[in-house]
Amino acid sequence: MEHRTYPEYSSQYPLLLTTFMKRPVRLYPDDIGVVYRNHLTSEYFRFTWRQWYRRVSQLAHALEKKLGIAGASGGIGDRVGTMALNTHRHLELYYAVPCIGATLHPVNVRLSPEHVVYTIRHAQDKVIFVDDSVLPLLEGIYDQVKDTVRAFVYMSDKPGLPQTTIPDLLAYEELIAGEPEDYDWPWLSEDTNATLCYTTGTTGQPKGATFTHRQLYLLTLHVMATQAVVNTPDFDAQGGGNRLGENAVPMLNTPMFHIHGWGAPFLTVFSAQKIVLPGTFTVQGFCELVERERVTSVGIVPTIAAMLLDYKDFHKYDLGSLVRISIGGGALPLGLKTKLEKLMPNFRVSSGYGMTETAPTTVASFLKKHMVGWPKDRVDDVMVKTGLPLLGLDVEVVDEQGRPVPHDDRSVGEIVIRGPWVTQQYFRAPDRTGEVWRDGWFHTGDIAKVDTDGYIVIADRIKDVIRSGAEMVPTVLLENLIQMADFVLEATVVGVPDPTWGEVPLALVVLRPGFAASEQDIVDFLARHGVDSGKITRWMLPKRVAIVDEIPKTSVGKYNKKLVRDQIDRFLAVARDVAPARD
């Protein structure tokens, strides 16, 4: 790699992940920067920033010299797959691989084995780094990927190698041991590809979204700029609880194989925050890490919130350091919300929106200036909306002719996005790229409305929307409303054939343990909280409701509507017709 000097250097100083990595090492070399707790053994591993940086450098040397990984500058270099949980080693791979010009492919190990095989083969991963707890999955698919992948590296907190059917397995710690503790990082073109993230593939095969250094750098910088200026509910409330900055202690709860762990590996390192890695989520591990490491910030999904509240030893832990708990990935049931607010006084509802192709953050819920100081219930109403675009991102909701819909809280359209960190293209799939990139906009396939203040509210996926008569019934909007009932744990809505309307909505509902409700109660709740408040119209109400024990989900915990539709007879068998609503 040629080192560039004046003049390119000055004008085109490249935006590289290398810059993120170097900052905490320079600023806080001897502070503990990375803490990892093994969720099975409860063992702790702590690294100063200098120690962590040395391991990243050693890994970079090993990748090049021992594994033959070749980087590119511009374009795309060799792909390196990870099948790993949230550990310090995964964080080391997040920097060593892209910073030598290669591409990191964090394999989503929660996909079906068939899809895991597909993504590894499609990415043409040359090497796979696999955690001990994920090894059985790899063993099961080894025969289907062995012609593509030429080396497998085993990552474990225990020394040595396991009994395995995989030949020539290498050990991570042995691989990096003895390598030089610094590395002369190349001045790559900022347009060098850095990561490859596959969609979950609910329709068809997963698609590989590509991201360059520039895109990930700009994602991170715009998230930080957004944090610097927007209003959140705890703003002004408790002495900077919101604006924690480098003193925050984030726990990376979202798997790092899900769309860059929602961006945390980049944001936290550049911010020089102490990073807490839990392997994978366990209730006890969560509580212990918060207490011991004084974790301040964590994002969780509603299911995990419910698990925490049901944990019998919850009260034994001091979770007082938590000043930012944000809930994402689904609407928060009202009962759960009330309970959380009682047990965790610092708890705040917030919402957001993103997808694999957007790296992922695009829209998040903030308060506009005139809402600062509003009472809590009104603030909460705003904060559960999908939100406003991040700084620097173009987001529109458009009709089928590509015209922005009126901001009237009623008209629906598709969300389209363009901006510095939207994926340019799917890897080796120009046709599928052409389907989403049209007229200069990335088409999300998500249906939303916009309120008079400009807040976007997700209404549905295009492919899930129910066509009832001449109208569209937005199912996600219905689901979120049903989930506000304190007797509801989960709810999804799909269309079922109807001789009069073409399709009508069927709601599948899982009740919260210890609560009782009838099918009619559910529609009545919807009428009271949805129709009467103007959030939906009466003709959108489900015509049938099925109370069930479980709703099929995808690998990332979303409702799997494709599977629901495939098994529709099973659900229709237990469904009951309901009246539009009792008065």
Place this chain on the structure above:
Amino acid sequence: MEHRTYPEYSSQYPLLLTTFMKRPVRLYPDDIGVVYRNHLTSEYFRFTWRQWYRRVSQLAHALEKKLGIAGASGGIGDRVGTMALNTHRHLELYYAVPCIGATLHPVNVRLSPEHVVYTIRHAQDKVIFVDDSVLPLLEGIYDQVKDTVRAFVYMSDKPGLPQTTIPDLLAYEELIAGEPEDYDWPWLSEDTNATLCYTTGTTGQPKGATFTHRQLYLLTLHVMATQAVVNTPDFDAQGGGNRLGENAVPMLNTPMFHIHGWGAPFLTVFSAQKIVLPGTFTVQGFCELVERERVTSVGIVPTIAAMLLDYKDFHKYDLGSLVRISIGGGALPLGLKTKLEKLMPNFRVSSGYGMTETAPTTVASFLKKHMVGWPKDRVDDVMVKTGLPLLGLDVEVVDEQGRPVPHDDRSVGEIVIRGPWVTQQYFRAPDRTGEVWRDGWFHTGDIAKVDTDGYIVIADRIKDVIRSGAEMVPTVLLENLIQMADFVLEATVVGVPDPTWGEVPLALVVLRPGFAASEQDIVDFLARHGVDSGKITRWMLPKRVAIVDEIPKTSVGKYNKKLVRDQIDRFLAVARDVAPARD
């Protein structure tokens, strides 16, 4: 200009000032965004963001159609000069000119008329926009620029045109009236030049530093990211006083013809903050604007602080909204600091460093994690240091071989910088560019030391450093120490010939009104507060001191050491020899 679509659009979404301009218009169209007060008539002008945006659009149309200004995409378009104070019109020019692909040249009207002429001719400004109060200056130089500049536009709060010697003067308000209120802004290459800022030219002719859209965008984004993470003294102190975000009401006190008004025209617009423009600084205007507009944030120089404190009606105003007052552009005398802290409880000392070529922000004083919670005097000691680099910027202090000096608070070297917003080149001056850009670093010509925590402390300009025997005497360090004395208003140090040492330091000191001190008192103060605390060595103490009424200054208020040296006999005539120090 061709509108680009997929695929370039997505991967290379350009970083343009256009994005900054559009944000507040989209988010807060009907909020007051820009407030300007005429400092002569006390008249107020208020604009909603929508109104301001319409005027920017109208100006863009007029620039192209009526003035024949042609933009570029990549490279550099026509130059448009401004000779203007801090008004809404100047802020309109800050966006309309670059966003059509032309280059804004804010003429520093405080330079000598000779240098003003030089910069206009060197920039080849096609049009000059001139404020009514600056018109006399333009009239004086008209004959020397009329062959370069083909149109002059007069900006005034009063309608019509003045009696003037300049033929064919156009009126700004008439020029933009009737133009369309929206503009189809081009998708420029982000490497299109946006601004041209001349240095003050203390040695030789001013040099024109060029900045592209990308560079100004990235300057702004990194400043915001820095604000999002670093610790400042008022952090945690008073409910988010520091993290004001979009609720801040900044007053732009620094002239917009000084290095982008320290970046404020970009930062405040993208942040959607209400912007307060005072024309030019007056004591009464300052107090009135703070009270009426509830100004929260302002940066001032020590001289202005002193003027405020001496203002007899100071106590009549409610300045309680001011939660961020930062002092820049010189060391703050201790007496002034104590008085400011008493009268303005929210006052905080802070320091920073930048120059024309760096757009300007590069280094600023923040607290490191372990300093949060330190007592005020220790915090103040940190905050008066020049500081730490902004996120994303490479800053080193190097010896003559280009090696980083040890971080021992003693070794001095030159500050070198590289990063996304350092100027690439001086306009039409490749030789002068080559003098500062060497070995991949921009050489600042500033001498500094680095303490054990990594804080940079400016010690001198290379050309001002005194060579005494085999040692270097850093004059800025001495000046800052002398100015800590409560009896000192201003102080500068230059070298004078000495038969034994080659050169020895001469200190010129202006006493504060109402204070008395002898030449020896000054050296004694230096010995006590500098030598005894280890900040300087005994042999650095001035050998001669002159107490004077005034020290010559440059157009930006810095000590003009060139002029001092030119007139050295006058100062030596009143200087007295001093003993190294009394015990």
